[in-house]
Each structure stands twice: as C-alpha cells, then as structure tokens.
Amino acid sequence: MTTLALSNSLIAASPTMTNMSSKITLIAPEILLFLGAVLVAVLGLSRNAALRRSVPMVTAIFLAGSIVVTCWVYRTDAVATSGLMLPMLGGYAKTLIAAIGILLVMLAGPSVDRRLEEAFDTGRASFDPIRVMRGEYFSFFLLSIAGTMLLANANDLIWMFLALELASLPTYVMVAVSRGTRRAQEAAVKYFFLGALSAATFLYGFAMLYGATGTLELPVMAERLATQSATTGISALAILGGVLAILGIGFKLAAVPMHFYAADVYEGASSPTTAFLGFVPKIAGVLALMILLSTFGYSGHSTVAGGSHIALPGLPAPLTAVLWMVAVLTMVLGNVAALLQSNVKRMLAYSSIAQSGYLIVGLIAGPQSGYDAVLFYLLGYGVTNTAMFAVLASLERHGEDVETLDDLAGLRTRHPVLAWMLAASAISLIGMPPFIGFFGKLALFSSAIEAGQTTLVIIAAVCSAISAFYYLQLVAVPMFGQPNARTETVQAVPSRWPRFAAVVCGVGVLVLPLGLAKLVAFASSSTEPSAKVAAAPSDTTASDAANLAAR
C-alpha cells in the first residue's frame, strides 16, 4: 500500500508547483547556518580572546536555531506541496543532524586550537591571525552540516551534487587542521583525493542518468523512468548511471568498495573530527541514496519474458543486486576487519563501515518501513557514535589523543563514569536490548524481512554477532583490564564539555528507548508522501496492483 501511494506521489508531483519563495522557505535552516558560518569565521579571527572563545557557543546557538527554524518550516503547507521526492524528509533529518551537531560541538570546542590558546594565555606566543584555526574549523563545521541538510531538499541532480560537495569539501579541511600533526595532513590528502574520485564517479553516473532520461529534475526523471519501465524496461544507460551513482555516494557512507580511506582518515584526524566524519557524511550519503533510489522507485518494475511483463518487487533488479552485494561486503568486511584492530579509532572506523552495511539493508527494503528504519537507526547510531568519541575526546596522554585499547585498560579505576558510558554505548552498538541500538536493528531487520530479504537479514544478524566480539573489548578492557604504565599517564582533558557530551549520549542510549513510540513516529512522518499529491490518479496503478499481487 505504502509503495503504491509513494509512487503515485512521484508521478504526480510536477516541477511547476515549486517556486522561488517556497524554495527559500524550505532552506531557511541552511541559510541560518550559512550566516552562522560567516559570523563564526569572523569571530574566530578576533584579537579578543573572549570572542574567540565564544566561537563554539555561537556555533551551537546557530545549530539550535536551525532546529527551531526546521520545526517552524515543516509545520507549514509549503513543504507538503513543494513537489520534492520525499517532501517531509527534512523535518526529521535536519533536526537530527543539528541535534547531533550540537553534541559534536561540545567535543570539538575545547580541542581545536587548545595548545595555541594556552600559549597565547601564558604569553609564550603573541596572537597571530594566520595561526588560529578555530574560526575556520567551526565555519566549515557549519557549512558541512548545511550541505548535509540541503540534501534532504534535493530535487534535482545538480542540487544533489552541489549539496554532496558542500557536505564533503569542508570536512577535508577539518581533518587537516584538526591537529597539527603530519598524520592529520596525510589523512586529509588521502581523504581529499579519494573524495574527488568518488565525486567524479557519481557525477559521471548523474550524467548518464541525464543522458538516459533527458532531465535533471528528479520528479520528472522518476516519471520517465516509470514510463520506460512500463514499456521497454529501464534503459541500460540509466541503470549504469544508477550503479555509478550508488558506488560514488557509497564513499560518503564508507561502503565497500569506497571504504579504503576510512581507517586511515579516522586514525589521522582528532577524535572530535572523527566523530563528525562518522556521522555527518554518512547521513549525507544516506539521504542522497534515499532520494536517488526513490527516483528509480520501488515498485512497478518488470522484466520482459516471452513478450509479457513479469512484475518484480523492489528496485530494478540490477540496482538491488548491486546494493545487495555492497551491503553484504560492507557488513562482512567492516566487522571482520574491526576484529583485527588494536587501535580504537581504527576499530571504530571499521565498525562505522559495518554500520553502513546495515543502513544499506534498510535502503534495499525501501519506503516506507525501510526508510523509516534507516532514519531511526541513524538516530541511535549518531548518539552512540558521539558517545564513544566523546569518551576518547575526554582523555589524553601526553597531550595526544588516546588511541589504543591499551590506553583504555582499567579506565574504570580512574574515570569510572567515562568507562561506564563507553560500556553502555558499546553494548548498544552490539544491539543488546533494551538499548537504543537494538530497536534500530529490530526496525531494520523487520523491514528487510517484510521486503523479502530474509537471507540478507540472516547475514546481517550473524555479522552483528561477530561485531559483539570487538565491541565487547570496549567493555571488557576499560572495565576489567589491569591499569599499566601507559594508562598511568592517561588523564582527563581540562574541559568538562566532552565529558558532558559523553554522559548525555551514554545515558541517552538507555533513556531514548523510553520515547520509542514518539521517535519512531517522528522518523516515519518524514518519509510519508504528501497527502495532496498522493490522491492523484496515475497510470502506474495497474502495474502496482499486479506487483502487489505477485508479492
């Protein structure tokens, strides 16, 4: 039923319904963040130390403001009638991004430029606008978040491309400036070149899609693809374009085969930046894939055999096959490689790859239940990911990030709260009820089995059992390990904000399930097709009905 309503909305939405003013209303949160980015960049260069110090706070205020604006925008009719592919998507996605963004600011705020500011304070160095990075860092931080938010409104391929780039480009700089070491710069260069490769890949894919359908506007493209599918079948060019786009966007998710950068970049960047990389680009990739895959549509596809059309459920078969392989490889490779790591950041990098695999399982299941599950999963993932990196960001050893499992041995004896928060978030990532991670996985697996992907779910279930092994290290080593000479030198960072974020997120994994019904309803409200357009009749109804009957 839901697929039927959605595909109707895709067909009926016409580009004439959009106009400039409604578009501006839709991107009001992003405009606010853009203004914030400009302001923060200027504040960060101020000679006044108090003004410079206010930069993270101002960033957080703008993010909070964007949540308010998002709530206001998505109450109006402008959104439902805007003719977007998934009109309400932004309501949930933008709120989630901004909310997690605020927590990420708490991590990054005290760490960027910390040494330099200390040097200024003690008079060892005099103020030098070339050397301060805080303004740039948070300015890029806000721009990347704005780019990710813009993706939720993407209604044509150019917009989608620009939004993806706006989400990515600032992160390259953030990695480079996150800590003044060569490793960070090396990581940034790797990230940049591979990012450029991925951008080229999906841009090539977009070009093919344009060639196959003759339009850049996604609703029109959806209509033409549906027509192709109902008559001659979707052209090979469009399928190839779709495959390239999926693989290219897979870079943002760190999905196989575009995952190579993840471990090195995560290791090279500072912990707060890694936390950012683990969440913001990932959600950008997921949003882009959601919109792109809905353009292909999850119903009405058929294959021609013996002169008659045989209806197929889900995405066009080649795309399902590609996503299926990507999902399985990503889950298996991510989880198995994570088993071998002794560096916590590399382990979390592979864990983040594995998590992308689960997300792709939900994308294969498709709207609405699969998309709802993916969006809900992202909430749980965002909170636990932030909690883990917040714990790492709260600790330092000789002024360097804490990285190896050995550094964390016996953490409980000296920093019991941090150890408990790490344990709670690791257990949540395993998928242990009643933590938030379990309900995310439950929703994902349910939607995928409902869509007929039982094998995929069994693979995912086995993978999540494998993941228990390395996540348990993050429980066992800090809780039961013996403190050693290395851990004696591990200290808490002076600022209390990372610890605060760790506690908020660590408690969140246990407390959020209390509001489960509301959160799930919020997530699923964002993938609903707008009622007005769904009512319109369309030609695909018959093939949809046939398709449903076949299922």
Place this chain on the structure above:
Amino acid sequence: MLSTLTALLLILPLLAAGGIALGPARTSKWIATIASLAVFAVALAFSWGFPGWTDGSIAPSDLGLSVMPSLGINLTLGADSVGVMLILLTAFLMPLAVIGSFTAVVDRQKEYYAWFMLLEAAMIGVFLARDAIVFYTAYEFTLVPMFFLIAIYGGAERRPASIKFFLYTFLGSVLTLAGVIYIAAQHALAHDGAWTFDLAALATFASSELSNTQQYWVFVLLMIGFAVKVPFFPVHTWLPLAHDQAPTAGSVILAGTLLKLGTYGVYRIALPTAPVGGVELDQFIAVLCIIGIVHAALICWVQTDAKKLVAYSSVSHLGFCMLGLFALNSVGATGSVLYMINHGLSTGALFLCIGMIYERYHTKDMAQLGGLFKVMPVWSFFMVFFTLASLGLPGLNGFIGEFLCLLGCFSAEPNSVAGYPGLLGPWYALVAGSGLVLAAMYLLIMLGKLVWGPLKEPHHDAHATTQSGSSLPADLSPREIGILVPLALVCLAIGVYPKPMMEAIAPSVEKTLAAYPKLVDRYVQDGSLVAPRVDMGQGVARAQPVGSE
C-alpha cells in the same frame, strides 16, 4: 491484584538494583537480601492467586503497555503454570544465592548485588513475557549482568570465559530473533501490514498458515539460539568454562535458572510455533541429546575439578530434559518441565556446597581434597543428600523428572501401546538410560573422593579464613546451613509428592503439544513433512507428478 503482583515481580528487583547502585556499599547486601526475599514473597502471593493452575491459561491477561506501535510491540506480561513454577524457582534461588555470597564477595559489593538484582528482573521477565520482543529483551539482557558477574568476580580465566559465554549465546539468539521477525513479517504480510509480536498470535499464525518448508526453517532458526543456551551438544562448550570461572552464586543462578531459559524457550516458543520443524527434526535432535548425555557423562567421569564435574553433569542432565521435550508426548514433556525445576534445585545446591568448600580451602581440585566427612560432617550430609537428588534416587526430586523423560522417550513409538505416540522409542531410551548409570558412577566417585577416604586438606593456614579475613568455622556456619536446609526440604517434598506439580504442568503441556499427534501420524505415513511429496504449501503442484510416478 494479580496485575499489581506481576508488575511488582519486575519492578522490585529493578528498584533494588537502583537502590544498591545509589546507596552506600555496606548496605548493598542487605538491600539485596530484603529485596530478593520480598520478590519471593510476591512470587508466592502471585502463585497463590494464579488462576491458571488447572486449565493451562495465561494470567494475568490484561496487563499491557504499547512500546512501539509501528511494529505492534507491546509490553504485555503474564505466565502460564510452567512459567509460574519457573518464576517461583528463580525467586526461591535468588535469596539463597545472595545470602550465599556474604562472605565470598567482599570487593565491589555494590556492583555485585546490583547486577544480581538486574539478573533476577531479566529472568523473571523472560518467564512473564507474552510478547516475543519482551521475551527477547529479557532473554538477551540476562547476558549483561552475567557477563559482568563472571568477568569481575570470577576465577583466574574469567575474561575469556565471560567473553565466550557472551558471544556464544549472543550469536545463537540473534538468529532466534531473525526467526521471530520472519514469523512476524509473514504475519504482517498476511494481515495487511498489521504487525504483532504477541507470542500466542504468532504461534497460532505460524503453526497454521506458514508452509511446511517455512516452518522447518523457522524452527531451525529458533532452535539455534535456544540450543546454545540449554546448552545442547555441539554448542555446549561455553558452559563448563563459564561455570568453572563464575563466582559460586553466579554458578547457582546459571545452572538453576539461566539454562532453563533455553529449555523454556523451546517449550514455550519453538515447539508450539513451528510444529512441523519439531516433528521433522525430532530424531536428529534426539540423537544429539543422547550424544550430549553420554559425551558429557564420560567427561565427568575423568574430571578432577569438582565444580567442572558438576558443570558437565548439567550438560548431561539437560540432555535428558531436552530428550523428554522431544519425545513430543505429554509424559515426556511433563517430565521435562519437572526436570527443569529439579535440576535447578539440586544442581544449584551442589554448586553452593562446592562453593562452601572453595571458600574454606581455595581449591576445587578433588586430588587435593578428601575425607572431609571427618572435619565437616554437616557439610557432608548435605553434599551426599544433593548428590543423591541429582543422580535421581527415588524419593528425592531428581527421580521423577528423569523417569518421566525416559518413559516418554521409551513409549514414543509411532504406534505406542502406552498411547503416547512419538518418533523415538525404546532404543533411544536405552542408550540415553546409560547416562543414568554413568551419572551414578561419576557422582558417587566424586562423593567417594571428597567425603570419604583418608582426610586430605591442601594447606591448613588458608583453612578457616576467607578473603574478608573473618573466619569461617570448620564445618558449616548457621548461615550456610540456613541456605541449604530450605533447598533440601523442597527437594524432599517434590520427591515424595510430585503429584500436584504434575497436575499443574499437564494442561500447559497439552496446549504446547496440541498440534503434534496429527503431525506425527502424517510424518509416519509419509516419511517426511517438508519433502516435495507431502508439502501442503506451494509444493502441492510440484508434488502431484512425483506422486503419480
């Protein structure tokens, strides 16, 4: 009233856990004792007012709270007669385990008792669950407290033991979850997108509307998780390690109740939900049971560590319990449920006895200990008593369950003269029965080494001092006797007069096995239920040409 008591069963231990975590360390053991006794009192009151003793119904039936409406998950609570018995067992063992830890645990007491209370809540939650997700949540959550209990308070190899315990059970149960979701998704597809995880609804749907092939695979998925927990022959290897390393009270709860989650899961979910799978795999599972019984018994025979011996004997004994269930007739299943309770009592008590020795001598090695009757006559009395209960001496509790399991298996022939049809038969019972002989042998050898013979004590300076420095008497203290006496009384009472329990179990068993007699008949006629020849689902079309050949 019943609803309030049900809610209290869950809320009391959770509140106690919170109170222990927030309160000072010296009060934690007293809070745990009072709370666990209170839970036992509530469980008694609950079973007193429980209306389902005679008809196998589930009560209370009106307690529910919507958790996740989009997937139809509700926090619904209620138990049938078997569930109530297992709740009573849990609530009965818990205060004994807590009081039994007073001198054994001196470091990090707050966490210890808080985890115990969480564990109690989770275990009771399993037996109270009427919703598959609530069941799974409680079932899985038992892992976390047990993981911490083993990893913090265990023996020298506690870290690998705890991780192995966690991983084995977790891997098994995610597959069980996949099976449960599969049924629920099929239910949603068949009912216009209406999701439910209600156990009764899923069982009705799956057993009547899923095709035979689907039921077969669902049964396989469900069984994997439960088999690990039981633990079942090829996947039992986590158990001896976990038992060996766990603190005494942890072993008591592990053997007493946690293992029963597996058998209870089979009884409550796997068997009634996918009966076709149950019939189809019956003989295969029975063979594994028997291998497990004999294999573990032989290991016990050569065991030198008393605690490991009792741990392996659990594997062997639970093989009987599963064999009784998979006799697929009312005698065997009744025996199996009795076995769950009795094994919990007698093996729990044995672990307590061995823990008491360990506290005094800091060893469980039977080569270093011997002739303890001369210094510990009271302990020796209890040790002999519970060993006899465990090996199934008539008149004590172990006998009746074991006897019924074997009787069920023996008479489970297709055309049984006793009127209890099944797919097993005398041969299965005969081979499994050798496990009884072996059990008598290894348990009596253990007694012979520990209790009788010349006195052997490892080193007398460690004797009579505990970790806390407070001295223990040479023989049992009044506290320790106070723990063992109630267990002994219950063992004796069940052994002498098991009839009320059997009568209470019977209606529940009838319901669980309702679908089986017919399926067993069909299986006997056709030789298989899922092979194309007799597939009643979409296989019918394919089946005809084969049949006409």
